[in-house]
Amino acid sequence: MNFIISLIALLFINTPVNSTSPATPTVERTAPNRVEITIEGSDQMKFNLSEIKVKAGDKVVLTLKHTGKLPKTAMGHNWVLLKSGTVVKDFAMEAMKAKDNEYIPEGNDIIAHTDLVGGGEETTVEFTAPGKGEYDFICSFPGHYALMKGKFIVE
């Protein structure tokens, strides 16, 4: 009985209280052609941003923070920006097979990607924003793309 009560208590402790928006902006222009972005991935298999807007040619400095506690093997997250025309579902299928390369498949579909991180870790990638258009970003860890996805909009 005590065990069940502690189990229930544990479940409550592990459920975050509505984490509201962070104090600092998640997309910040720090120079005329430089944008710094912080995106968070959680143990609930979610990104905190579903849309990111930059300008063509911007130098993008994107940091992915894993705000959860689960290890990389169970709840790994990365941030992968796909070229336009890439079919997300097909890409995710290929990514699933690329376990040895942290779910980054061979090929020509990626504009930029971060490393794969586990709970409490963060990683940064720098790249130049592509031409105007709408691009998909996902987490390519198996099964995550259905929830962990968004639009990278270049204006």
Ligand code: ZN
């Ligand atoms: Zn993920």
